[in-house]
Amino acid sequence: MKLTSKGRYAVMALADLAKFDNINPVSLRDISLRQGISLDYLEQIFSKLRKKEIVQSVRGTQGGYVLNKKAKEIKLTNIFDAVDEKVKTVQCKKESKKGCNGKSTKCLTHNLWDELENHINNFFEEKSLEDLVKSSNERRI
Amino acid sequence: MKLTSKGRYAVMALADLAKFDNINPVSLRDISLRQGISLDYLEQIFSKLRKKEIVQSVRGTQGGYVLNKKAKEIKLTNIFDAVDEKVKTVQCKKESKKGCNGKSTKCLTHNLWDELENHINNFFEEKSLEDLVKSSNERRI
DNA sequence: ATAAACCTGACTAAAATAGTCAAGTATATA
DNA sequence: TATATACTTGACTATTTTAGTCAGGTTTAT
Numbered sequence: 001m002k003l004t005s006k007g008r009y010a011v012m013a014l015a016d017l018a019k020f021d022n023i024n025p026v027s028l029r030d031i032s033l034r035q036g037i038s039l040d041y042l043e044q045i046f047s048k049l050r051k052k053e054i055v056q057s058v059r060g061t062q063g064g065y066v067l068n069k070k071a072k073e074i075k076l077t078n079i080f081d082a083v084d085e086k087v088k089t090v091q092c093k094k095e096s097k098k099g100c101n102g103k104s105t106k107c108l109t110h111n112l113w114d115e116l117e118n119h120i121n122n123f124f125e126e127k128s129l130e131d132l133v134k135s136s137n138e139r140r141i
Numbered sequence: 142m143k144l145t146s147k148g149r150y151a152v153m154a155l156a157d158l159a160k161f162d163n164i165n166p167v168s169l170r171d172i173s174l175r176q177g178i179s180l181d182y183l184e185q186i187f188s189k190l191r192k193k194e195i196v197q198s199v200r201g202t203q204g205g206y207v208l209n210k211k212a213k214e215i216k217l218t219n220i221f222d223a224v225d226e227k228v229k230t231v232q233c234k235k236e237s238k239k240g241c242n243g244k245s246t247k248c249l250t251h252n253l254w255d256e257l258e259n260h261i262n263n264f265f266e267e268k269s270l271e272d273l274v275k276s277s278n279e280r281r282i
Numbered sequence: 283a284t285a286a287a288c289c290t291g292a293c294t295a296a297a298a299t300a301g302t303c304a305a306g307t308a309t310a311t312a
Numbered sequence: 313t314a315t316a317t318a319c320t321t322g323a324c325t326a327t328t329t330t331a332g333t334c335a336g337g338t339t340t341a342t
Contacts, residue, residue, distance in 0.1 A: 001142065001143065001144050001145065001148065001221075001226055001227075001228050001229075001261075002142065002228070002229040002230070003142050003229070003230045003254070003257070004142065004298090004299070004300085005299075005300065005301090006299080006300075007142060008230070008250070008254070009300095011250050011253070012249060012250050015249040015250055016249060019249065025318095027317080027318060027319090028318075028319080029317085029318075038300085038301065038302080040301070040302060040303075041300070041301055041302085043319075043320075043321090044300095044301085044321095046319085047319095047320070047321075050319095050320095057318090057319060057320090058309095058318090058319085059307080059308045059309060059310095059317095059318065059319050059320090060308055060309025060310055060311095060317070060318065060319080061308095061309060061310040061311065061315090061316065061317045061318070062309090062310060062311085062317075062318085063308085063309075063310085063317075063318050063319065064318075064319085065319090080142075085142055086142075087142050087143070088142075088143040088144070089143070089144045089149070108153060108156040108157060108160065108176075108273060108274070108277050109149070109152050109153050109156055109273060111276060111277075112152070112268070112273060113144070113149070115264075116144070116264060119260070119261070119264045120142075120260070120261060120264075123256075123257060123260045123261075127253070132249060132250060132253060133249070135252060136249050136252075145329090145330065145331085146330075146331060146332090147330080147331075150331095166287095168286080168287060168288090169287075169288080170286085170287075179331085179332065179333080181332070181333060181334075182331070182332055182333085184288075184289070184290090185290095185331095185332085187288090187289095188288095188289070188290075191289095198287095198288060198289085199287090199288085199340095200287070200288050200289085200338080200339045200340060201286075201287065201288080201339050201340030201341055202284095202285065202286045202287065202339090202340060202341040202342065203286075203287085203340090203341060203342090204286075204287050204288060204339085204340075204341085205287075205288085206288090
Protein backbone atom coordinates (compact mmCIF):
# COMPACT_ATOMS: atom_id res chain seq x y z
CA MET A 1 0.00 0.00 0.00
CA LYS A 2 1.35 3.37 -0.88
CA LEU A 3 0.37 6.95 -1.33
CA THR A 4 0.71 8.08 -4.92
CA SER A 5 2.50 11.17 -6.14
CA LYS A 6 -0.68 12.74 -7.34
CA GLY A 7 -2.09 12.84 -3.84
CA ARG A 8 1.15 13.99 -2.32
CA TYR A 9 1.65 16.68 -4.92
CA ALA A 10 -1.86 17.97 -4.45
CA VAL A 11 -1.30 18.39 -0.73
CA MET A 12 2.16 19.86 -1.16
CA ALA A 13 0.96 22.34 -3.75
CA LEU A 14 -1.99 23.44 -1.66
CA ALA A 15 0.17 23.80 1.42
CA ASP A 16 2.44 25.99 -0.62
CA LEU A 17 -0.52 27.95 -1.89
CA ALA A 18 -1.91 28.39 1.62
CA LYS A 19 1.40 29.66 2.84
CA PHE A 20 1.90 32.25 0.13
CA ASP A 21 -1.73 33.17 -0.32
CA ASN A 22 -1.99 36.79 0.75
CA ILE A 23 -3.85 39.00 -1.67
CA ASN A 24 -2.32 37.99 -4.96
CA PRO A 25 -2.90 34.71 -6.71
CA VAL A 26 -0.02 32.29 -6.77
CA SER A 27 1.08 31.00 -10.16
CA LEU A 28 1.62 27.34 -10.83
CA ARG A 29 5.02 28.25 -12.16
CA ASP A 30 6.05 29.46 -8.70
CA ILE A 31 4.70 26.36 -7.04
CA SER A 32 6.41 24.23 -9.63
CA LEU A 33 9.76 25.87 -8.90
CA ARG A 34 9.39 25.87 -5.14
CA GLN A 35 8.12 22.33 -4.81
CA GLY A 36 9.93 20.72 -7.72
CA ILE A 37 6.80 19.43 -9.40
CA SER A 38 6.34 19.39 -13.17
CA LEU A 39 4.27 22.35 -14.34
CA ASP A 40 2.23 20.23 -16.74
CA TYR A 41 1.42 17.79 -14.02
CA LEU A 42 0.42 20.56 -11.65
CA GLU A 43 -1.98 21.83 -14.26
CA GLN A 44 -3.74 18.49 -14.36
CA ILE A 45 -3.97 18.44 -10.60
CA PHE A 46 -5.25 22.00 -10.27
CA SER A 47 -7.83 21.38 -12.94
CA LYS A 48 -9.35 18.82 -10.62
CA LEU A 49 -8.99 20.99 -7.56
CA ARG A 50 -10.79 23.78 -9.35
CA LYS A 51 -13.65 21.55 -10.43
CA LYS A 52 -14.16 20.56 -6.81
CA GLU A 53 -14.07 24.25 -5.83
CA ILE A 54 -11.08 23.94 -3.60
CA VAL A 55 -9.25 26.65 -5.50
CA GLN A 56 -10.22 29.50 -7.78
CA SER A 57 -8.30 30.49 -10.86
CA VAL A 58 -7.34 33.97 -12.02
CA ARG A 59 -6.43 34.06 -15.68
CA GLY A 60 -4.01 36.29 -17.50
CA THR A 61 -0.77 37.93 -16.52
CA GLN A 62 -0.25 38.08 -12.79
CA GLY A 63 -2.86 35.37 -12.58
CA GLY A 64 -2.67 32.14 -10.67
CA TYR A 65 -4.72 30.34 -8.08
CA VAL A 66 -6.19 31.27 -4.74
CA LEU A 67 -7.85 29.12 -2.11
CA ASN A 68 -11.58 29.08 -2.47
CA LYS A 69 -12.15 28.62 1.27
CA LYS A 70 -10.19 29.29 4.42
CA ALA A 71 -7.29 26.97 5.00
CA LYS A 72 -9.01 25.85 8.17
CA GLU A 73 -11.99 24.60 6.20
CA ILE A 74 -10.03 22.58 3.68
CA LYS A 75 -9.53 19.11 5.08
CA LEU A 76 -7.14 16.61 3.62
CA THR A 77 -10.03 14.37 2.83
CA ASN A 78 -11.39 17.03 0.45
CA ILE A 79 -8.06 17.20 -1.31
CA PHE A 80 -7.60 13.48 -1.76
CA ASP A 81 -11.16 13.17 -2.84
CA ALA A 82 -10.70 15.84 -5.51
CA VAL A 83 -7.74 14.10 -7.10
CA ASP A 84 -9.33 10.66 -6.93
CA GLU A 85 -7.13 9.42 -4.16
CA LYS A 86 -9.74 8.05 -1.81
CA VAL A 87 -8.65 5.10 0.24
CA LYS A 88 -10.03 1.93 -1.21
CA THR A 89 -9.69 -1.48 0.35
CA VAL A 90 -12.06 -4.07 -1.08
CA GLN A 91 -15.25 -4.24 -2.99
CA CYS A 92 -16.59 -7.58 -1.84
CA LYS A 93 -20.03 -7.07 -3.25
CA LYS A 94 -18.96 -6.56 -6.83
CA GLU A 95 -19.09 -10.20 -7.81
CA SER A 96 -20.42 -12.97 -5.65
CA LYS A 97 -17.02 -14.52 -5.16
CA LYS A 98 -16.40 -17.42 -2.88
CA GLY A 99 -16.49 -16.50 0.75
CA CYS A 100 -18.13 -13.13 0.38
CA ASN A 101 -21.42 -12.38 -1.21
CA GLY A 102 -22.69 -10.09 1.51
CA LYS A 103 -24.78 -12.80 3.10
CA SER A 104 -24.02 -15.54 5.59
CA THR A 105 -20.73 -16.55 4.01
CA LYS A 106 -19.38 -13.09 4.61
CA CYS A 107 -15.66 -13.04 4.12
CA LEU A 108 -13.63 -13.39 7.27
CA THR A 109 -11.94 -10.07 6.93
CA HIS A 110 -14.72 -7.99 5.46
CA ASN A 111 -15.15 -5.86 8.55
CA LEU A 112 -11.46 -5.37 8.95
CA TRP A 113 -11.21 -3.42 5.72
CA ASP A 114 -14.11 -1.25 6.69
CA GLU A 115 -12.45 -0.45 9.97
CA LEU A 116 -9.19 0.30 8.25
CA GLU A 117 -10.85 2.64 5.82
CA ASN A 118 -12.51 4.50 8.64
CA HIS A 119 -9.30 4.69 10.58
CA ILE A 120 -7.43 6.28 7.68
CA ASN A 121 -10.25 8.56 6.66
CA ASN A 122 -10.58 9.84 10.21
CA PHE A 123 -7.03 11.03 9.99
CA PHE A 124 -7.71 12.85 6.76
CA GLU A 125 -10.89 14.39 8.06
CA GLU A 126 -9.24 15.84 11.11
CA LYS A 127 -6.30 17.48 9.40
CA SER A 128 -6.79 20.78 7.64
CA LEU A 129 -4.48 22.78 5.43
CA GLU A 130 -4.16 25.26 8.25
CA ASP A 131 -2.77 22.56 10.51
CA LEU A 132 -0.08 21.85 7.96
CA VAL A 133 1.00 25.43 7.50
CA LYS A 134 0.92 26.08 11.23
CA SER A 135 3.08 23.15 12.15
CA SER A 136 5.55 24.06 9.44
CA ASN A 137 5.81 27.55 10.86
CA GLU A 138 6.27 26.32 14.40
CA ARG A 139 9.18 24.24 13.30
CA ARG A 140 10.77 27.33 11.80
CA ILE A 141 11.19 29.07 15.15
CA MET B 142 -4.15 5.00 -2.34
CA LYS B 143 -5.33 1.45 -2.17
CA LEU B 144 -4.65 -1.83 -0.50
CA THR B 145 -3.40 -4.43 -2.95
CA SER B 146 -4.74 -7.93 -3.39
CA LYS B 147 -1.53 -9.46 -2.19
CA GLY B 148 -1.93 -7.90 1.23
CA ARG B 149 -5.61 -8.68 1.40
CA TYR B 150 -5.10 -12.25 0.32
CA ALA B 151 -2.36 -12.77 2.87
CA VAL B 152 -4.63 -11.64 5.67
CA MET B 153 -7.62 -13.57 4.38
CA ALA B 154 -5.59 -16.74 3.99
CA LEU B 155 -4.09 -16.47 7.44
CA ALA B 156 -7.45 -15.75 9.00
CA ASP B 157 -8.72 -18.88 7.31
CA LEU B 158 -5.71 -20.79 8.54
CA ALA B 159 -6.16 -19.53 12.09
CA LYS B 160 -9.76 -20.57 12.05
CA PHE B 161 -9.19 -24.10 10.83
CA ASP B 162 -5.87 -24.66 12.54
CA ASN B 163 -6.46 -27.48 15.02
CA ILE B 164 -3.89 -30.22 14.95
CA ASN B 165 -3.62 -30.94 11.27
CA PRO B 166 -1.99 -28.66 8.79
CA VAL B 167 -4.27 -26.84 6.38
CA SER B 168 -3.55 -27.27 2.69
CA LEU B 169 -3.37 -24.32 0.35
CA ARG B 170 -5.84 -26.12 -1.84
CA ASP B 171 -8.46 -25.88 0.89
CA ILE B 172 -7.76 -22.21 1.46
CA SER B 173 -7.84 -21.62 -2.25
CA LEU B 174 -11.28 -23.20 -2.51
CA ARG B 175 -12.71 -21.56 0.58
CA GLN B 176 -11.40 -18.08 -0.11
CA GLY B 177 -11.48 -18.09 -3.89
CA ILE B 178 -7.81 -17.27 -4.33
CA SER B 179 -5.65 -18.78 -7.05
CA LEU B 180 -3.55 -21.67 -5.73
CA ASP B 181 -0.46 -20.54 -7.58
CA TYR B 182 -0.76 -17.08 -6.15
CA LEU B 183 -1.25 -18.46 -2.65
CA GLU B 184 1.95 -20.40 -3.01
CA GLN B 185 3.88 -17.23 -3.73
CA ILE B 186 2.33 -15.56 -0.74
CA PHE B 187 2.95 -18.44 1.65
CA SER B 188 6.53 -18.70 0.50
CA LYS B 189 7.03 -15.21 1.90
CA LEU B 190 5.07 -15.92 5.05
CA ARG B 191 7.21 -18.95 5.69
CA LYS B 192 10.46 -17.03 5.20
CA LYS B 193 9.31 -14.56 7.81
CA GLU B 194 8.42 -17.44 10.14
CA ILE B 195 4.77 -16.62 10.35
CA VAL B 196 3.80 -20.09 9.18
CA GLN B 197 5.45 -23.48 9.10
CA SER B 198 5.11 -25.92 6.23
CA VAL B 199 4.49 -29.64 6.39
CA ARG B 200 5.44 -31.38 3.17
CA GLY B 201 3.98 -34.48 1.60
CA THR B 202 0.50 -35.92 1.49
CA GLN B 203 -1.74 -34.56 4.22
CA GLY B 204 0.69 -31.68 4.46
CA GLY B 205 -0.09 -28.02 4.51
CA TYR B 206 0.66 -25.05 6.69
CA VAL B 207 0.32 -24.29 10.36
CA LEU B 208 0.74 -21.04 12.24
CA ASN B 209 4.20 -20.65 13.68
CA LYS B 210 2.98 -18.59 16.63
CA LYS B 211 -0.26 -18.13 18.47
CA ALA B 212 -2.87 -16.16 16.58
CA LYS B 213 -2.73 -13.59 19.33
CA GLU B 214 0.93 -12.94 18.66
CA ILE B 215 0.58 -12.45 14.93
CA LYS B 216 -0.16 -8.81 14.28
CA LEU B 217 -1.35 -7.50 10.96
CA THR B 218 1.80 -5.46 10.72
CA ASN B 219 3.82 -8.69 10.64
CA ILE B 220 1.71 -9.99 7.82
CA PHE B 221 1.89 -6.91 5.64
CA ASP B 222 5.57 -6.66 6.32
CA ALA B 223 6.12 -10.24 5.19
CA VAL B 224 4.43 -9.74 1.85
CA ASP B 225 6.13 -6.37 1.22
CA GLU B 226 3.01 -4.37 1.84
CA LYS B 227 4.36 -1.87 4.29
CA VAL B 228 2.77 1.53 4.10
CA LYS B 229 5.01 3.88 2.25
CA THR B 230 4.36 7.56 1.84
CA VAL B 231 7.40 9.51 0.73
CA GLN B 232 11.10 9.13 0.64
CA CYS B 233 12.19 12.75 0.77
CA LYS B 234 15.79 11.98 1.52
CA LYS B 235 16.43 9.91 -1.57
CA GLU B 236 17.44 12.79 -3.80
CA SER B 237 17.94 16.32 -2.62
CA LYS B 238 14.93 17.59 -4.51
CA LYS B 239 13.67 21.10 -4.26
CA GLY B 240 12.02 21.86 -0.98
CA CYS B 241 13.21 18.82 0.89
CA ASN B 242 16.78 17.89 1.55
CA GLY B 243 16.30 17.09 5.22
CA LYS B 244 17.69 20.44 6.34
CA SER B 245 16.17 23.89 6.72
CA THR B 246 14.17 23.77 3.51
CA LYS B 247 12.29 20.77 4.78
CA CYS B 248 9.26 20.15 2.67
CA LEU B 249 6.06 21.59 4.00
CA THR B 250 4.36 18.27 4.32
CA HIS B 251 7.23 16.07 5.37
CA ASN B 252 5.90 15.55 8.87
CA LEU B 253 2.41 14.90 7.67
CA TRP B 254 3.44 11.74 5.86
CA ASP B 255 5.30 10.53 8.91
CA GLU B 256 2.21 11.07 11.02
CA LEU B 257 0.06 9.30 8.48
CA GLU B 258 2.39 6.34 8.37
CA ASN B 259 2.32 6.09 12.12
CA HIS B 260 -1.41 6.38 12.22
CA ILE B 261 -1.90 3.52 9.80
CA ASN B 262 0.79 1.35 11.29
CA ASN B 263 -0.70 1.77 14.74
CA PHE B 264 -3.85 0.20 13.44
CA PHE B 265 -1.93 -2.74 12.03
CA GLU B 266 0.09 -3.16 15.18
CA GLU B 267 -2.92 -3.35 17.41
CA LYS B 268 -4.87 -5.92 15.43
CA SER B 269 -3.95 -9.56 15.72
CA LEU B 270 -5.14 -12.59 13.82
CA GLU B 271 -6.99 -13.66 16.92
CA ASP B 272 -9.00 -10.44 16.86
CA LEU B 273 -10.10 -11.22 13.34
CA VAL B 274 -11.18 -14.75 14.02
CA LYS B 275 -12.92 -13.75 17.22
CA SER B 276 -14.95 -11.01 15.68
CA SER B 277 -15.94 -13.28 12.83
CA ASN B 278 -17.17 -15.85 15.35
CA GLU B 279 -19.14 -13.31 17.32
CA ARG B 280 -20.94 -12.29 14.19
CA ARG B 281 -21.89 -15.89 13.59
CA ILE B 282 -24.04 -16.14 16.74
C1' DA C 283 4.42 -46.55 -6.66
C1' DT C 284 1.77 -42.72 -6.56
C1' DA C 285 -0.81 -38.93 -5.52
C1' DA C 286 -1.10 -35.01 -2.61
C1' DA C 287 1.04 -31.09 -1.40
C1' DC C 288 4.82 -28.02 -0.96
C1' DC C 289 8.55 -25.26 -3.62
C1' DT C 290 10.76 -22.19 -7.08
C1' DG C 291 11.62 -19.20 -10.75
C1' DA C 292 10.43 -17.32 -14.98
C1' DC C 293 7.14 -15.26 -17.61
C1' DT C 294 3.21 -12.02 -19.03
C1' DA C 295 -1.20 -9.36 -19.79
C1' DA C 296 -3.43 -5.63 -18.03
C1' DA C 297 -3.83 -1.67 -15.36
C1' DA C 298 -2.15 2.29 -13.03
C1' DT C 299 1.15 5.93 -12.60
C1' DA C 300 3.58 9.86 -13.69
C1' DG C 301 4.22 12.30 -16.46
C1' DT C 302 4.95 14.88 -21.59
C1' DC C 303 3.26 17.36 -25.54
C1' DA C 304 0.50 20.28 -28.31
C1' DA C 305 -2.66 23.63 -29.08
C1' DG C 306 -5.26 26.50 -27.44
C1' DT C 307 -7.91 30.93 -24.46
C1' DA C 308 -7.91 34.92 -21.33
C1' DT C 309 -6.06 39.20 -19.61
C1' DA C 310 -2.81 42.62 -17.29
C1' DT C 311 0.45 45.69 -18.65
C1' DA C 312 3.69 48.30 -21.45
C1' DT D 313 -2.88 47.03 -29.35
C1' DA D 314 0.95 43.83 -29.02
C1' DT D 315 2.73 40.59 -26.10
C1' DA D 316 4.02 37.86 -22.50
C1' DT D 317 2.18 35.46 -18.71
C1' DA D 318 -0.66 32.13 -17.08
C1' DC D 319 -4.64 29.25 -17.11
C1' DT D 320 -7.18 25.19 -19.97
C1' DT D 321 -7.84 20.95 -22.23
C1' DG D 322 -7.17 16.66 -24.25
C1' DA D 323 -4.41 13.27 -26.21
C1' DC D 324 -0.51 10.58 -25.90
C1' DT D 325 3.23 7.47 -23.84
C1' DA D 326 6.97 5.21 -21.21
C1' DT D 327 7.56 2.90 -17.09
C1' DT D 328 6.24 0.40 -13.25
C1' DT D 329 3.28 -2.36 -10.59
C1' DT D 330 -0.03 -5.80 -10.02
C1' DA D 331 -1.99 -10.04 -10.24
C1' DG D 332 -1.57 -13.49 -11.64
C1' DT D 333 -0.09 -18.05 -14.91
C1' DC D 334 2.93 -21.74 -16.19
C1' DA D 335 6.23 -25.22 -15.96
C1' DG D 336 8.87 -27.56 -13.80
C1' DG D 337 10.48 -29.56 -9.76
C1' DT D 338 10.90 -32.08 -4.45
C1' DT D 339 8.99 -34.37 -0.36
C1' DT D 340 6.42 -37.80 2.03
C1' DA D 341 2.10 -40.42 3.80
C1' DT D 342 -0.32 -44.18 2.35
